Amino acid sequence: MQNRLTDPFELKKYISISESEEKDFDRLEKFFSFGVTPYYLSLIEKENPNCPIRLQVVPRNDELQHAEYEKLDPLAEDENMPVKGLTHRYPDRALWYLSHHCAVFCRFCTRKRKVGSSFETPISEDRENALSYLRSHSEIKEVILSGGDPLSLSDDRLIEIIRSLKNISHINHIRIHTRYPVTLPFRITKEFSEKLKEFFPIFLVTHFNHSRECTDDAKKAIENLVKHGGVIVLNQSVLLKGINDSIDELAKLNYSLVNMGVKPYYLHQCDEVFGSKHFKVSIEKGIELMKQLRGFHSGITIPNYVIDLTGGGGKIPLPTDYLKKTDTLSYEFENFKGKKFNILK
Numbered sequence: 001m002q003n004r005l006t007d008p009f010e011l012k013k014y015i016s017i018s019e020s021e022e023k024d025f026d027r028l029e030k031f032f033s034f035g036v037t038p039y040y041l042s043l044i045e046k047e048n049p050n051c052p053i054r055l056q057v058v059p060r061n062d063e064l065q066h067a068e069y070e071k072l073d074p075l076a077e078d079e080n081m082p083v084k085g086l087t088h089r090y091p092d093r094a095l096w097y098l099s100h101h102c103a104v105f106c107r108f109c110t111r112k113r114k115v116g117s118s119f120e121t122p123i124s125e126d127r128e129n130a131l132s133y134l135r136s137h138s139e140i141k142e143v144i145l146s147g148g149d150p151l152s153l154s155d156d157r158l159i160e161i162i163r164s165l166k167n168i169s170h171i172n173h174i175r176i177h178t179r180y181p182v183t184l185p186f187r188i189t190k191e192f193s194e195k196l197k198e199f200f201p202i203f204l205v206t207h208f209n210h211s212r213e214c215t216d217d218a219k220k221a222i223e224n225l226v227k228h229g230g231v232i233v234l235n236q237s238v239l240l241k242g243i244n245d246s247i248d249e250l251a252k253l254n255y256s257l258v259n260m261g262v263k264p265y266y267l268h269q270c271d272e273v274f275g276s277k278h279f280k281v282s283i284e285k286g287i288e289l290m291k292q293l294r295g296f297h298s299g300i301t302i303p304n305y306v307i308d309l310t311g312g313g314g315k316i317p318l319p320t321d322y323l324k325k326t327d328t329l330s331y332e333f334e335n336f337k338g339k340k341f342n343i344l345k
């Protein structure tokens, strides 16, 4: 973390940066910070302007274009915040933002309005208030630790928080959302993983978007979590134009994840956050890609394609429509090869 690159102008020491890219770096910084670890930077193909790793972290002029439908807080998380740093939208789940720091600042981030800002980092009083809220709401069964990245906290602080949550009898399980296995896998040490074992089951949802992120170092991080921590590891990817919006790449990514011991959980339609239009893939294309995955590839490798509705509507699955017709006697289905089958009611 100490060796992170936080000045985009320094990028040209490591990868080729054009003058036109560089000219807006100052303006782009005002909208969203820049930051990348040496590890993640090393995954970038130096001379390839379309490298899928580069596209995720190097600021682009396109981010200055704001489409009419884009929002600063597309998921209305701040509107559904009963106490600072905790969103309670779904009846039995709460999302708790523990840190607004990340190893890498992803250019498509939904929370770019606050990620990287030291003013937004919760202090101990905020954490206490959030815990009191969770204690007094017995309908909450799952707490999702998020951010920024909750693994930006020290092991001790994180374990203390998990222990406090485990002591609340109505909380059924805890989920951690983190991109560290992708952007700084060395954060996931054997020692840290062993500390998690006590709290089994811990679900950890990480965020790989491209098969090139599935390196030996990432695999080691996952192995630590699974073997030493008994952690159940899932992945959510975002469908991103020019990065993973092809059937070959999605299949490769999903198989690489399963090979590392990670279950592909969600494929997200990109949230409509300010300056993200250039990442957007149409829903029609997303549905078509999902149709080309399902049936042709192992079910374990297939994520759910979902959209989080702008305005705070919540997450819904995007249909792939295998049920074609229904009448009083039967259902008509179409299989992955386009062949029709009738099933009696």
Ligand code: SF4
Residues within 6 Å of the ligand: 101, 102, 103, 104, 105, 106, 108, 109, 110, 111, 115, 147, 148, 149, 179
């Ligand atoms: S790691 Fe997550 S929270 Fe942090 S910048 Fe990337 S997408 Fe945003």
